[in-house]
Amino acid sequence: MKKKPNYLRIGVHAFGLSPLAFLLVAALTDQLTVNPIQNVEQRLGHYALYMVVASLAVTPLNTLFGWRQLIRHRRTIGLYAFFYACLHFSVFFGVDYFFDVREVLMLTIEKPYIWLGLSGLIILAALAITSFKWWMKKMGHGWQSLHRTIYFAAIILVIHYAWAKKGSLANLSGDILQPLIIGILVAFLLILRIPRVRHWASGLRQRRPFNRRHASGGPASGPGPEAKNKEADPISA
Amino acid sequence: MENKLKHVAVPSSEITPEALYFSRRDFMKVAGIAGAGALLAACAPNLPATTPPPGSAVPGPTDELGDPANTWDEITNYNNYYEFTVNKEGVAPLSESLTTRPWTVEVGGLVNKPQTFDIDDLLKKFEQKERIYRLRCVEAWSLVIPWQGFELNELLKVVEPMASAKYLAFTTLFRPEEMKGQGSPFYPWPYTEGLRLDEAMHRLAILGTGLYGKPLPNQDGAPIRLVVPWKYGFKSIKAIVKMDLVEERPQTLWNTIATNEYGFYANVNPQVDHPRWSQRTERRIGEFRRRDTLMFNGYEEEVADLYAGMDLALNY
Numbered sequence: 001m002k003k004k005p006n007y008l009r010i011g012v013h014a015f016g017l018s019p020l021a022f023l024l025v026a027a028l029t030d031q032l033t034v035n036p037i038q039n040v041e042q043r044l045g046h047y048a049l050y051m052v053v054a055s056l057a058v059t060p061l062n063t064l065f066g067w068r069q070l071i072r073h074r075r076t077i078g079l080y081a082f083f084y085a086c087l088h089f090s091v092f093f094g095v096d097y098f099f100d101v102r103e104v105l106m107l108t109i110e111k112p113y114i115w116l117g118l119s120g121l122i123i124l125a126a127l128a129i130t131s132f133k134w135w136m137k138k139m140g141h142g143w144q145s146l147h148r149t150i151y152f153a154a155i156i157l158v159i160h161y162a163w164a165k166k167g168s169l170a171n172l173s174g175d176i177l178q179p180l181i182i183g184i185l186v187a188f189l190l191i192l193r194i195p196r197v198r199h200w201a202s203g204l205r206q207r208r209p210f211n212r213r214h215a216s217g218g219p220a221s222g223p224g225p226e227a228k229n230k231e232a233d234p235i236s237a
Numbered sequence: 238m239e240n241k242l243k244h245v246a247v248p249s250s251e252i253t254p255e256a257l258y259f260s261r262r263d264f265m266k267v268a269g270i271a272g273a274g275a276l277l278a279a280c281a282p283n284l285p286a287t288t289p290p291p292g293s294a295v296p297g298p299t300d301e302l303g304d305p306a307n308t309w310d311e312i313t314n315y316n317n318y319y320e321f322t323v324n325k326e327g328v329a330p331l332s333e334s335l336t337t338r339p340w341t342v343e344v345g346g347l348v349n350k351p352q353t354f355d356i357d358d359l360l361k362k363f364e365q366k367e368r369i370y371r372l373r374c375v376e377a378w379s380l381v382i383p384w385q386g387f388e389l390n391e392l393l394k395v396v397e398p399m400a401s402a403k404y405l406a407f408t409t410l411f412r413p414e415e416m417k418g419q420g421s422p423f424y425p426w427p428y429t430e431g432l433r434l435d436e437a438m439h440r441l442a443i444l445g446t447g448l449y450g451k452p453l454p455n456q457d458g459a460p461i462r463l464v465v466p467w468k469y470g471f472k473s474i475k476a477i478v479k480m481d482l483v484e485e486r487p488q489t490l491w492n493t494i495a496t497n498e499y500g501f502y503a504n505v506n507p508q509v510d511h512p513r514w515s516q517r518t519e520r521r522i523g524e525f526r527r528r529d530t531l532m533f534n535g536y537e538e539e540v541a542d543l544y545a546g547m548d549l550a551l552n553y
Contacts, residue, residue: 033326034311034522035378098526103518113513163513166376167494173423174494175323 012073015054016080019047037096042164044088045117049161051081052124052154053185060192063201075131078150082128085121113163116156123153151190158183300369300381302535304521307380309449311522316456317374318475319424320409320416332455334415335476340460346406346481349397356460360446362395363387367450368443370466372473373505373534377519384464385447390438398434398482405437406430406487407463408479424490430474431487431501432465433543441466441539444477467536469503500553502544505534509550 023043026032033039055077061067097104107114127147129135136143158179167174191197298306316328342359345351354362365385373379393405411427413419419426436442445464446453453459458475465472471491481487491499498512507517507530518527533540544552 031326034307034315035325035520037525038378038520096520096527107515110510111514166491166498167423168498171494173425174491175319175423177323177421177423 008069009073009076012076016051016076016083019043019050019084023047037091041088041091041096044084044091045161048081048084048088048124049157049182051077051084052150052157053182053189055081056150056154056186056189060189060201063192063198064205066205078124079128079131082124085124089118089121113160116163117160120153120157120160123149127153151193154186154190158186298369298383300371300535304371304381306369306383307522312380312382312448313454313456315380315522317376317470318418318456318458319421320418320426320428320476321456322418329454329456331417334417335412335455335459336415337455337460337476340478342461342477342480344392344396344480346483347399347402348482349399350395352396354392359392359444359461363391365446368464370441370464371534372464372466372470373519373530375469375471375499375503375511375516377514377516377530378522379519379528379534380522382464383449384443384445385450386443386445386464388440389442389444389463390440392444392480393437393482396482401484402482403434404483404486405432405434406481406483407432407474407477408481409474410476410478425493426490428474428490429487430463430472430489431483432463432472433486434482435543436465436540439540439543441536445473467505467533467540469499469505471499472503502549502552504540504544504549504553505530506532506549506553508532509553 023040026043055074058070058074058077061070093099093104097107108118109115127150130139130143130146139146161182162169162176162179165175165179167176169176169179172180192201300306314329315325316332317325318328318332321328321331338356340356341353342356343351343353365387367383367385369381369383371379371381389405407430409428410416411419413426418424432442443464445458445462446460448454448457453462458473461477462475463473463477472489486501489499489501492501505516510516516530519530520527531537
């Protein structure tokens with residue numbers, strides 16, 4: 001019996017690597033502007049943030065549409081987020097500021113948007129390192145708490161992004177449209193995790209007429225407390 | 238604190254105060270003509286700078302510090318012109334929708350001879366000279382640009398500011414059907430800017446009308462814009478339609494958006510940071526390593542007197 005290729009896993013990796021493809025195409029078609037260092041640095045930052053958002057979307061996609069198969073691939077998406085965050089930081093430190101440790105240290109101390117970004121990177125690093133099963137067993141419940149810091153990381157990274165732009169979130173003016181959109185998306189994905197909201201949202205799913213699992217009948221076909229536990233455990237099934 | 242202004246009670250007939258007089262040597266230095274590559278231009282000051290063919294031994298134009306002017310391509314494809322789009326490379330194609338003829342510049346307010354000038358009359362009336370200036374964006378990148386234009390003070394002399402005039406306010410065109418970005422609700426269009434009168438009278442402040450010997454392309458502020466090279470780029474307002482001599486400090490667009498971030502003076506100053514990012518260094522377009530930002534963008538010797546005694550951190 002031949003094992004079927006896991007198309008979803010391939011798809012997730014394709015998704016995770018697609019920003020590099022976009023970057024390569026942009027480089028080859030001269031779209032990196034006359035300030036390519038800043039352009040590449042910013043693109044990589046966007047990719048990292050999009051991957052964080054994608055990883056945050058996994059649970060809501062299950063809540064809203066019952067796409068449980070994505071859950072086991074959440075770690076992969078998160079690792080890609082860390083990957084792009086590392087690249088973004090490397091370009092910042094190694095190319096933009098060319099290893100000027102003193103200058104970068106000064107910027108980190110003085111400028112909130114820099115240390116917010118660095119804090120986000122540190123959180124992503126901690127999550128990446130502890131993403132392996134060995135750590136889950138070792139940390140037990142603490143693992144869950146640690147990995148929930150992604151919510152905090154997502155928020156500070158949106159602020160990091162907004163604060164790099166010429167605009168004011170406070171009075172909603174200037175160049176803030178893109179950070180605003182991402183911010184609203186992150187807020188939406190976090191709100192969907194609030195137990196009452198999540199309950200209501202998955203309730204919407206139960207009433208859908210074309211739910212395949214309902215057609216097969218039986219209590220195991222719908223969402224419920226059982227499903228909640230499964231969602232929290234990323235290595236289920 | 239305006240008591241440091243040397244020329245507060247200036248009779249309208251006497252508008253070139255002593256402090257603005259330049260010796261010929263200073264003028265040559267300031268105008269970037271002393272650069273090694275521009276010796277030819279010094280012989281014939283109105284010869285436009287051109288980008289030398291690739292690989293040629295002829296050095297290109299440089300600023301007065303000896304740094305090469307950026308290429309036409311660099312200057313015309315990297316623009317902060319939010320009236321079109323916030324995408325720096327997207328401005329050039331979108332700006333093609335702008336029509337720059339007919340075009341008038343209305344000059345009024347506290348002047349004895351308010352007038353509305355047709356742009357082509359302005360081009361004929363004032364000799365268009367080359368000035369190779371550095372432009373330093375508040376975002377910490379910079380360009381060296383060979384402008385064509387004429388000194389702002391020449392226009393002001395024609396309209397004769399009254400003694401009560403303290404500031405010069407500028408307004409950009411408001412034409413959302415041609416400037417797509419003006420539909421954005423995030424900005425209080427039209428773009429406005431302003432200078433203190435002595436800043437406006439300074440020899441370095443020009444009205445730019447050309448680039449590399451050609452008329453300004455739309456994306457660079459056609460048909461007429463301000464260039465104040467010792468200030469952050471957002472002060473150099475583009476596509477000017479109105480200039481007013483006023484008594485009170487005028488409102489400016491970026492100051493309205495974020496008052497504590499974009500000041501009225503906006504003098505380039507590595508010691509006064511933007512609240513959120515540092516102004517110590519910058520990237521010169523085309524270079525790999527960052528550069529140290531220079532006080533007043535390298536024009537300290539020429540303009541520092543304007544701010545003698547002022548707290549530059551307070552008056553950012």
